[in-house]
């Protein structure tokens with residue numbers, strides 16, 4: 227079968243979505259299409275789409291959904307996406323989801339939503355300790371350094387990013403929920419949303435994702 231298999235992975239910031247997306251894409255042999263990468267790529271290569279995006283960004287405006295969709299479909303029209311692809315970071319809003327559904331009509335699409343309660347996301351973020359000297363990351367609760375404030379890997383000084391401050395994380399999550407809840411409701415109404423418990427260990431989250439996808443495939447096969 228030459229049908230395209232399209233996976234959409236949704237989840238709040240800090241839920242481990244990017245990591246799971248990379249792992250899932252590698253496991254299934256599908257390209258991992260992250261909208262953040264599309265922007266960087268089009269901007270750095272100075273493509274026509276990138277130049278249009280740049281003109282919005284330079285005047286302090288949001289890049290319109292249509293333009294993001296154009297970048298996206300420009301990317302997924304390449305040969306490596308012939309068998310399908312995994313979308314990470316798009317859609318984020320109801321209008322984006324509706325536009326995407328329209329473009330993907332008739333294709334096999336699985337929408338997976340990683341769910342982690344806000345309190346846990348705040349705990350995960352606020353415990354993060356970054357090293358000033360290397361790329362090592364500790365966590366105050368889950369992987370504390372042997373010596374407080376000192377990186378196990380290189381002895382560098384550990385610090386917490388301002389972005390990981392509980393108040394900042396809560397604000398970010400509030401914005402996320404406000405933007406995405408109508409979209410989540412929309413997918414749920416269509417009956418095409420698979421919720422995954424994102425509080426499990428990364429390996430168990432990955433196994434759950436695969437199990438849902440296999441269940442979806444065999445149900446489709448029997449139909």
Ligand SMILES: [Zn+2]
Pocket residue numbers: 357358359360361362377378379380381382
């Ligand atoms: Zn270090």
